[in-house]
Amino acid sequence: MSEDIVKTRVWDWTIRAFHWLLVIFVLAMWWTAEQGYMVWHKWLGVGFLSLLTYRLAWGAIGPNTARLLPLVPRPRALVAYLKTLKPGEHKRPFGHSPLGGLAVLALLSALWAQILTGLFAVDVNGLASGWFGHLISFDMGRDLADLHETIFDVLTVLIVLHLVAITTYGLILRTNLIGPMITGVQTRRETETAGPSVQVDWRRFFAALILSGACAAAIVWLGR
């Protein structure tokens, strides 16, 4: 059996760096909000937004497995994939599975909703606010702050689902999803077709990096 298994690179290093930075940022954002360190929360939010901007840009110009548009689920492919979710029958697809792609889109959407409401949220004391809180009324800023909290709950549910899914794949479907997100490498059976290259094109990488840096700079420059 072992001679049938070869290694193939599935996640480029920038996607992996993005993923683990995201984990750190989500924890840091939660912690600073919980502690009421709003100045830190606000500055970390800028970093968070530029991280998400990078992901969006990389989702447009990055390697195949980083692209976001192909993740929009096609119902037939999704149903076909769901039917393979049985122990011993599940074959790991190259890149995101139809279900995993759906999870990525849900998580990224919730994160964007969270960052955008945060930019305008106003705290109950009328003292701290997001970078653009001064553009809207206190009442609207408070409503957005409430929405910001609701979206956090949604995000928490999505993250728990993400962890449950990873555990289920690992324990029941015998598919290790964590390893490839660290090393970038997954094993595949020879019979499966090799996926396209996930080589990082440096010019494209810098283009995405500059765009995300520019977004951060624009917020600090235009916001208060």
Added chain:
Amino acid sequence: MTRISTPILGALSLLLVASCGGGEPADPNAGSEILANGMTVKAQIEARQDGYKAIGRNFKAINDELKTSAPDVTVIETALTAMLDASSGMADWYPEGTGPESGVKTEALDTIWEDPADFATKISDYEAALTGLSAAVETGDLEAIAAAAQATGPTCGACHDKFRLDD
């Protein structure tokens, strides 16, 4: 498929239900009792909520103005006057029976009536901060105004941390 997806879907729906379940809805007829000051419990609770919203609105106006490149002291002065008006008599906004047990939707915690001495201290801390802010506004010195506004915010927060739900 069913073997795996049924438990997964079960866990999913449990999580969703757990995340969506809010508190029980407030009784629309609650709070009709008349207080010693002649107001109903409901009217008292809503009046103080309106008061805090006016305070928040005007304090935000002050802070927004301070963040502009050329803050206008008259704008700050107007907002401060409105803030002082909205804050007057705050210590009397909490008669017995206007807490969560009234059934009216309120974020006021029972701790207000359990520790009235500390609650009163927190209100006078806030009032003292407002007096400081008024004095700074009278000098017209923007740096002093900014420092006084910075000192006022935490007196709101100190009370909210202990006596108000959430945040």
